[in-house]
Amino acid sequence: MSFLTSTTHLHITTWVLALVLFFIAALASKPNKGVHMALRVMYILIIISGGALFMEWRSNIAESGMYYDMKVLFGILVIGFMEMILVRKKKGKPTTMFWALFAIVLAVTLYLGLSTGIGMNF
Template sequence: MDFLTSGTHLHLTTWIIALILFFIAAVSPKKLTGVQMVLRVFYILIIITGGALFLEYRDMIASTHNGSGMTYDMKVLFGILVIGFMEMILARKNKGKSLGIFWVIFVIVFLVTLYLGLSGGIGWDLF
């Protein structure tokens, strides 16, 4: 299972593909059941690769951030919230309900997740 934790490439790739599929399904005027089913498979892959990275690197991150791994724990929580909001947006879109506040919350939660992920100490060190 070393391929899951040898780097963040697999995790980032699953996120990028999932976001592309999400935006395709979100802007489509009709319900794309097949795209949503594939997107749900990518949700599972994101959780598996993210969980493997979490288990592998949590102690290392905690030791480099003054003994606190809480930022990495928060990144996991916000990552799951991003997936949840992606699914809620698609479900509400298919039911024809309003989406405004969900898009705003999605963008905020996504940006927080992105910041926590990029400042976490593994992968790219942008912040």
């Protein structure tokens, strides 16, 4: 299963597709079950590819190990906020607070993911 951990391309592709699907679903005028179900499949792929990268790289880069732990936590929070926004929108409940939390957590997750050992050096 080295295709999961040889590069970060699969993981980055899945979360970019998930963000695109999320914004399509969130900004649509009416709920779309197909887009929401495709987004849930992307959640699973993000967790599988991210988990494989986490297991492979966390022990290899000791100085940034806790950053990987934090990135996993924030990544799961991003997925949670995406799902909460879509479900609350479908039920007609307010989502403003969740949009703000989503933006903050997404920014932290992207920073942690891109600045740790296998990402970019900021």
